[in-house]
Amino acid sequence: MPDQTALVPQPGIMDIALYVSGEAKIAGHDDVLKLSANENPHGCSPAARAAFAAAAGDLNRYPATDHGPLRRAIGQVHGLDPDRIICGVGSDEVLQFAMHGFAGTGDEAIITRHGFSMYPILTRAVGAVPVIVEERDRRVDVDAILAAVTDRTRVVFVTNPGNPTGTMLEPAQLDRLAAALPGHVLLIHDGAYMEFAGAEDAGIALVDRYPNVLATRTFSKIYGLGGLRIGWGYGQPSLIEVLARIRQPFNLSNAQMDAAQAAVLDRDFTAFCRGENARLRDFLRQSLIQMGVGCDESHANFVLARFAGPEQARACDAALREAGILVRRVDGYALPDCLRITVGTEDDCRRVIAVIGDFMQGGAA
DSSP states (O other): OTTTOOOOTTGGGOOOOOOOOOOOOOTBSSOOOSSOOOOTTSSSSHHHHHHHHHHHGTTTEEESOOHHHHHHHHHHHHHHOGGGGEEESHHHHHHHHHHHHHOOOOOOEEETTTSOTTHHHHHHHOEEEEEEEOBTBBBBHHHHHHHHHOOOOOEEEEEEEEETOOOOOOOOHHHHHHHOOTTTTTTEEETTTTTGGTTTTTHHHHHHHOOOOOEESSSSSSTTTTOOOOEEEEEEHHEEEEHHHHHOOTSSSSSHHHHHHHHEEEEHHHHHHHHHHHHHHHHHHHHHHHOOOOOOOOOSEEEEEEESSSHHHHHHHHHHHHHHHHHHHHGTTTTTTEEEEEEEOOHHHHHHHHHHHHHTTTOOO
């Protein structure tokens, strides 16, 4: 029998490997170029900064619990019903709502091999078991997912565009997945990078056709509000009702909501960020390919550089760090021969390409 005098955590908790964020400092370098966390190099909209500053005058006031103005702004920009939107502390919290609402001890959640590393954490936190399925050439494999579905499956996570791969699942394939899943399985389409894809959000498009689809988005990437932690989800009313019963009433502050509302409504700034990202993402990819480094087409705000092997990737990372540049090692995503590089400003991109070019020409291991 367990020791009744000792605290015992719930099943799965002690199996969680803690999430590790991108580094921000390098010893010996005062001016570090951080390209490790997929942050917007242009910051956030000036309107969002002004809204955040204005909110400082009401810090003694509790925020509204229904997130009404923010939900309406999101609905206006994306052509969605605000009543089917739920907001959270980053999209991570919306994913957490979903896991608490629909999975528990002994259930299974399907995660693709290179899927976002928060998924296993959220799965184990509710006592469920993460089931890892392989991708094909760094792309989500619908057939592999469907083959892994069992009577215990409750959730399927799909990151689209992928992180850290940057690849994207075609809408027809995504629809095929949703159509084939049993009705008791929740399909979560994580579109954190969708604003960079220049395409319709296929996950949101699925919501009207399938009651078991949740589409999530974030303000951390193209809107440059990673430091405020704001995200949202979209689903049919019956699904959102479940998530709303789990959400804490004051999970977002007035400052968060006001800044996010201003950010999403500033379409000109969003369009500028999207255009610059697309231009410089293509420059990074083509430059890497020309110097012999593999790089799939990316639909996000980063590229995944593929080297000849793990040793070469580690050596290139060391060369970049020596030059004061931080990128992301992705060994934990089963990609030990790769480095994920955030698309920065034009000067940032030229600087990182110059260092990698010198590395490749110098007889890289």
